[in-house]
Amino acid sequence: MPRTSVVESPGCPPLRALATDILGLIKVVEAPANPAGVAKVVETWGTPDASRAVVAASLADRVVDPVLAVARNNGVVELLNPLNGDTLAAVKAAGPAPADSAEDPLATLHLFRRHVPDSSVLGTFLTCTEKGKAYVKSVAKENAASDLAVGPSSSWDVCNSGKVELSSVDAGESYAMFGGKGIEVNLWDITSCSKIWSAKSPRGNSLQIFTRPWFTAGTFLCKDDHRKIVACTNNHQVRLYDTASQRRPVISVDFRESPIKAVAKDPNGHTVYIGTGRGDLASFDMRIGKLLGCFVGKCSGSIRSIVRHPELPLIASCGLDSYLRIWDTNTRQPLSAVFLKQHLTAVVIDSHFSTEVLETKSTQADASVEAEAEVRKERKEKKNRSSKADEGTEMVDHDDSAVEMYTPKRKKSGDKSKGTKKKSKKQQVA
Amino acid sequence: MGMAKERKRRQPDDAPPPGDDGERREHRRDKKPDPVLPSQIKNKEKRSEMHAKLKREKKAQKRKLARERDQAAKLSADLGEQPPEKQVPRTIENTREPDETVCRPDDQELFAGNDADEFNAVLKQQIAPKVLITTCRFNSGRGPAFIEELMQVIPNSHYVKRGTYELKKIVEYANNRGFTSLVVVHTNRREPDALLIINLPDGPTAHFKLSKLVLRKDIKNHGNPTSHKPELVLNNFTTRLGHRIGRMIQSIFPQDPNFRGRRVVTFHNQRDYIFFRHHRYIFETKENKIASKDKKAKTSESKSQPEKQVICRLQECGPRFTLKLITLQHGTFDTKSGEYEWVHKPDMDTSRRRFFL
Numbered sequence: 001m002p003r004t005s006v007v008e009s010p011g012c013p014p015l016r017a018l019a020t021d022i023l024g025l026i027k028v029v030e031a032p033a034n035p036a037g038v039a040k041v042v043e044t045w046g047t048p049d050a051s052r053a054v055v056a057a058s059l060a061d062r063v064v065d066p067v068l069a070v071a072r073n074n075g076v077v078e079l080l081n082p083l084n085g086d087t088l089a090a091v092k093a094a095g096p097a098p099a100d101s102a103e104d105p106l107a108t109l110h111l112f113r114r115h116v117p118d119s120s121v122l123g124t125f126l127t128c129t130e131k132g133k134a135y136v137k138s139v140a141k142e143n144a145a146s147d148l149a150v151g152p153s154s155s156w157d158v159c160n161s162g163k164v165e166l167s168s169v170d171a172g173e174s175y176a177m178f179g180g181k182g183i184e185v186n187l188w189d190i191t192s193c194s195k196i197w198s199a200k201s202p203r204g205n206s207l208q209i210f211t212r213p214w215f216t217a218g219t220f221l222c223k224d225d226h227r228k229i230v231a232c233t234n235n236h237q238v239r240l241y242d243t244a245s246q247r248r249p250v251i252s253v254d255f256r257e258s259p260i261k262a263v264a265k266d267p268n269g270h271t272v273y274i275g276t277g278r279g280d281l282a283s284f285d286m287r288i289g290k291l292l293g294c295f296v297g298k299c300s301g302s303i304r305s306i307v308r309h310p311e312l313p314l315i316a317s318c319g320l321d322s323y324l325r326i327w328d329t330n331t332r333q334p335l336s337a338v339f340l341k342q343h344l345t346a347v348v349i350d351s352h353f354s355t356e357v358l359e360t361k362s363t364q365a366d367a368s369v370e371a372e373a374e375v376r377k378e379r380k381e382k383k384n385r386s387s388k389a390d391e392g393t394e395m396v397d398h399d400d401s402a403v404e405m406y407t408p409k410r411k412k413s414g415d416k417s418k419g420t421k422k423k424s425k426k427q428q429v430a
Numbered sequence: 431m432g433m434a435k436e437r438k439r440r441q442p443d444d445a446p447p448p449g450d451d452g453e454r455r456e457h458r459r460d461k462k463p464d465p466v467l468p469s470q471i472k473n474k475e476k477r478s479e480m481h482a483k484l485k486r487e488k489k490a491q492k493r494k495l496a497r498e499r500d501q502a503a504k505l506s507a508d509l510g511e512q513p514p515e516k517q518v519p520r521t522i523e524n525t526r527e528p529d530e531t532v533c534r535p536d537d538q539e540l541f542a543g544n545d546a547d548e549f550n551a552v553l554k555q556q557i558a559p560k561v562l563i564t565t566c567r568f569n570s571g572r573g574p575a576f577i578e579e580l581m582q583v584i585p586n587s588h589y590v591k592r593g594t595y596e597l598k599k600i601v602e603y604a605n606n607r608g609f610t611s612l613v614v615v616h617t618n619r620r621e622p623d624a625l626l627i628i629n630l631p632d633g634p635t636a637h638f639k640l641s642k643l644v645l646r647k648d649i650k651n652h653g654n655p656t657s658h659k660p661e662l663v664l665n666n667f668t669t670r671l672g673h674r675i676g677r678m679i680q681s682i683f684p685q686d687p688n689f690r691g692r693r694v695v696t697f698h699n700q701r702d703y704i705f706f707r708h709h710r711y712i713f714e715t716k717e718n719k720i721a722s723k724d725k726k727a728k729t730s731e732s733k734s735q736p737e738k739q740v741i742c743r744l745q746e747c748g749p750r751f752t753l754k755l756i757t758l759q760h761g762t763f764d765t766k767s768g769e770y771e772w773v774h775k776p777d778m779d780t781s782r783r784r785f786f787l
Contacts, residue, residue, distance in 0.1 A: 025539070302770050320772075339530045341540070
């Protein structure tokens with residue numbers, strides 16, 4: 001029976017995501033609040049050039065001066081402004097030797113989130129090449145044009161042989177984990193550049209056959225605990241390591257038949273999302289190692305990158321099928337899919353996305369309303385209210401409720417709380 | 431139950447609100463009763479009689495309409511007017527679901543992607559294509575004959591016995607010898623059933639299902655191909671995936687055909703099935719007297735024109751087969767740790783009108 005009706009996706013909430021591809025382009029995908037639910041490409045940054053293909057991307061997701069870092073195939077780490085795509089700095093990560101990038105390309109990248117306001121440092125990143133050379137570098141604001149790096153920079157060898165495929169930095173940004181083909185998962189202290197812990201491969205099976213370690217993806221499980229590590233293998237296993245207790249995995253679960261290529265953690269501290277080389281996306285509860293369910297859609301190519309939105313219950317995934325897909329984590333339904341033409345390598349979500357001018361206005365209105373509400377409270381306490389002012393506040397109040405009805409998901413708790421704090425401070429000053 | 435069905439069927443054309451039944455009954459009294467459908471008749475003989483009658487009427491109506499159309503066309507031709515628009519039949523293909531992955535000719539990223547992909551060196555004629563053909567481990571039945579014909583189709587192809595080597599070893603071997611593609615014919619129960627095309631040195635790998643294989647000797651009036659480099663026809667590879675598959679197939683063949691050879695190899699994509707045909711063509715100047723006596727019905731049109739006419743004739747020179755893409759893998763053959771660019775999954779088959787190539 002031919003299908004005559006079109007299945008409507010429920011549509012995704014306002015969202016901004018940046019996807020990088022093998023031609024070195026960075027595409028900005030936005031789902032506006034109005035009309036809701038249709039994600040579209042709004043901007044494309046860069047010129048197509050395969051030698052500058054992006055291998056990894058990382059976003060320091062902050063309210064004030066956010067920075068996007070991309071590692072390119074030619075060994076250059078670029079820092080960009082994620083709001084308008086301006087290149088802030090381009091640093092050769094490996095060092096002065098130009099031949100390095102061809103034989104030892106960059107594999108992973110992490111841009112540190114912690115931010116010192118009013119400092120000369122634009123951003124600090126940790127990058128690792130495939131042969132296991134890890135670098136921590138800071139980029140200065142002033143001499144952005146030159147390749148000079150300032151601040152704390154260090155480098156160390158993660159391993160002697162093998163190929164690094166994963167690295168992850170914990171939420172406190174003092175520990176990093178590495179792993180790869182022929183490299184067991186190991187944990188490093190970034191400040192002292194020393195190895196803290198390394199895993200031990202599981203015992204051989206009933207035939208006494210060992211499998212070589214080949215880790216393809218990994219992440220720290222909890223926000224406040226750097227001791228729990230989730231690592232996924234090429235041998236389609238999801239493993240949970242507890243560095244405090246033992247060197248062998250605590251939990252090891254098989255998932256289907258193809259290598260797991262991407263993993264992302266959930267802020268709730270026990271759920272992980274994994275994506276495989278055949279385009280299967282699933283979520284696991286790592287407390288018991290149980291498969292919660294698969295994300296069923298028309299995902300037909302290997303998944304390279306998964307990101308969880310820090311606040312909204314949704315994830316974005318991208319990969320070789322050149323689609324950026326947005327999924328609901330609760331219902332596991334696809335919300336939106338955007339075709340981005342090339343094989344995609346990484347995706348990041350900008351969680352401080354303000355849709356448009358309208359939105360900023362509404363937040364301003366919000367703030368003013370809150371201020372007035374507080375004023376009103378004070379007045380109530382004093383019990384001398386003037387009718388005119390009350391009417392005025394009521395009017396504004398109505399507006400506010402209308403705005404809230406219209407975009408219920410747009411309000412950000414963080415922003416709001418900050419706004420209120422500021423206001424309260426002002427009040428105190430007054 | 432019959433009544434219920436009847437009501438259900440009739441609802442769309444009367445479309446009364448279901449509440450006012452009495453009004454509807456009154457309304458029906460002064461109207462002519464609806465014609466009885468054959469499915470409502472319980473007697474089988476009467477039912478089939480009725481059905482035959484209806485069918486006859488329908489056919490007659492259709493014929494009548496066709497005749498009217500014909501006459502209108504003839505009239506307009508006589509008057510020298512624009513002939514009325516020909517009706518286009520609605521097919522699954524031309525009612526295809528809209529697809530955003532279809533390539534556009536003005537897409538700069540597409541061209542940049544083409545310049546960066548794995549086939550670029552061969553297609554820009556920097557490297558001459560060199561193809562290694564091998565089989566699965568047990569090759570018998572029509573397999574060897576098929577490979578023999580495939581080697582005549584693909585110039586600069588070399589057959590290597592599979593032996594007991596792993597495919598990964600063969601890929602390594604072919605890389606060392608400077609091959610640009612590796613074709614593996616898989617045989618099951620003495621019948622070729624799959625084709626694996628691996629682009630060397632670093633992928634991609636396409637896995638096709640092979641069906642409807644007809645060898646040369648089973649084709650009537652077949653020709654024997656020459657050793658000229660063939661021309662290549664790739665039809666309907668529209669989407670990004672199709673474009674990639676098309677380029678992959680293109681990179682097997684040399685990019686400078688010998689037009690003297692008049693040999694054409696066609697890969698025609700229709701509804702995700704890729705039809706392979708191999709022809710030799712000839713342009714002939716024919717006396718129409720001889721042409722009209724020819725068995726071919728096509729040349730009967732030339733009866734009205736007395737002068738000589740150039741016609742094109744095709745002669746098929748096998749083999750003939752159909753391919754269907756199962757997977758496209760990133761990199762060379764690797765079943766355990768391979769990443770796929772495209773895998774056919776059952777949950778994609780929700781519509782007959784969606785195609786991926």
